[in-house]
Amino acid sequence: MAAASARSNHVWVGTETGILKGVDLQRKLAANFTTTGQPQREAAVNALCWGASDETQILVGCADRTVRRFSTKDGAFQGQRRCPGGEGTFRGLAQADSTFITCVDSGVLRVWRSDDKEAPSDPVRFPFSSGGERFGKGKSKTLKLTHLWFFQLLELKVGPGVCRMRQNPAQPHVVATGGKENALKVWDLQGSEEPMFKAKNVRHDWLDLRVPVWDQDIQFLPGSQKLVTCTGYHQVRVYDPASPQRRPVLETTFGEYPLTAMTLTPGGNSVIVGNTHGQLAEIDFRKGRLLGCLKGLAGSVRELQCHPSKPMLASCGLDRILRIHRIQNPRGLEHKIYLKSRLNCLLLSGRENWRDELELPQERSEEPPQDSEVDELWASLEVAAKRKLPRVDQTLRALGTQERKKKCPGALSPQPCE
Numbered sequence: 001m002a003a004a005s006a007r008s009n010h011v012w013v014g015t016e017t018g019i020l021k022g023v024d025l026q027r028k029l030a031a032n033f034t035t036t037g038q039p040q041r042e043a044a045v046n047a048l049c050w051g052a053s054d055e056t057q058i059l060v061g062c063a064d065r066t067v068r069r070f071s072t073k074d075g076a077f078q079g080q081r082r083c084p085g086g087e088g089t090f091r092g093l094a095q096a097d098s099t100f101i102t103c104v105d106s107g108v109l110r111v112w113r114s115d116d117k118e119a120p121s122d123p124v125r126f127p128f129s130s131g132g133e134r135f136g137k138g139k140s141k142t143l144k145l146t147h148l149w150f151f152q153l154l155e156l157k158v159g160p161g162v163c164r165m166r167q168n169p170a171q172p173h174v175v176a177t178g179g180k181e182n183a184l185k186v187w188d189l190q191g192s193e194e195p196m197f198k199a200k201n202v203r204h205d206w207l208d209l210r211v212p213v214w215d216q217d218i219q220f221l222p223g224s225q226k227l228v229t230c231t232g233y234h235q236v237r238v239y240d241p242a243s244p245q246r247r248p249v250l251e252t253t254f255g256e257y258p259l260t261a262m263t264l265t266p267g268g269n270s271v272i273v274g275n276t277h278g279q280l281a282e283i284d285f286r287k288g289r290l291l292g293c294l295k296g297l298a299g300s301v302r303e304l305q306c307h308p309s310k311p312m313l314a315s316c317g318l319d320r321i322l323r324i325h326r327i328q329n330p331r332g333l334e335h336k337i338y339l340k341s342r343l344n345c346l347l348l349s350g351r352e353n354w355r356d357e358l359e360l361p362q363e364r365s366e367e368p369p370q371d372s373e374v375d376e377l378w379a380s381l382e383v384a385a386k387r388k389l390p391r392v393d394q395t396l397r398a399l400g401t402q403e404r405k406k407k408c409p410g411a412l413s414p415q416p417c418e
Helices: 002-007 139-150 372-388 392-407
Strands: 011-015 020-024 029-033 045-050 057-062 066-071 076-082 090-096 099-104 108-113 152-157 162-167 174-179 182-188 215-220 227-231 235-239 250-253 259-264 270-275 280-284 289-294 301-306 312-317 321-326 332-338 343-348
Touching (some): 011 321, 045 090, 057 090, 215 259, 227 259, 270 301, 270 312, 312 343
Parallel strands (some): 259 301
Antiparallel strands (some): 011 020, 174 182, 235 250, 301 312, 321 332
16 A cells, blocks of 8 residues: 555655655645654755656655665665765755766765665775776776776765755756855766866956855756756856856846745746745746746745646745645646645656546445444434524624613614614
């Protein structure tokens, strides 16, 4: 039954208490999945990503620096991998072929092999290619590095203060990083240890003061090399690595509060951003124009994700509520589910037919024999209670008559007083 319920879930949510929650939007049900059966705040879920293209596995990045593998077929955790190195929590987690990529606050980006073997504390640094070949001169050097594939494949220093690492869906070996006083960088994990693209800060403001950098979220635009970022200073910026300039090619602002999350719409021509006050807005990044706003959130937004083909938006945050919005006219709230814990991240299923759910076999339940005398007793009490309740309109009419009689004591019938 647990496996069947896990396969029918539409949204997966990670909480601050270390619980992975699966939500079935059709049945309005939420199921909890943990490794120990008890909440663990030291193992808070900070990052989620699909471990397989058919959505049969989920990689769960926890605050204790472990990456756990969850099977949506079996509805259970199947293993975990300790990922040491660096400081802070996971700011990004991605799957690439038979490896997965992690990045932490301190700016250590690492590529690991997808198995359950423990990694050494001092891993070897070397680049790799998609075909599994090592870069080096001579056959002996290649054979010498082959056995190291079982541990860590690559380590990069992307700079401190990382807030987000995002993988390019079209090129899984390309990732982007950014953070507080850490400008946007694009990395090719099959190439050198230097970034492919490094953004340049905008020019000084009208007071000739430096503009601070604080990239909170990053998205790759489909069908191009462009990237869009949202900042902690309520800015939305578009970068084009193919152009000669490294500064943003477009910039717009929304609201007055820090933007914390962003996602691309299914059409790929706009983004939806959320801030620390629970405000959601859709912005056309081609012209920098505000297309509309979504209501309903009451706390800071932690994660946003749109369905790849349907006009649906999933959002979660500190108000402990998972919401599903309709982002096309008419805009509105489709689902609202309270999940009891603060929510850090979510993963929305990309299935096309959500209504074609798994039909669960109905178990035969043996109902205890009903006591007819008890039922008749409760029914009689209910009827008696109904008979004793006076009607509200009759009571108000009687009170009004008594007040008029007090004002006009000589009147035999309720008449207006002169």
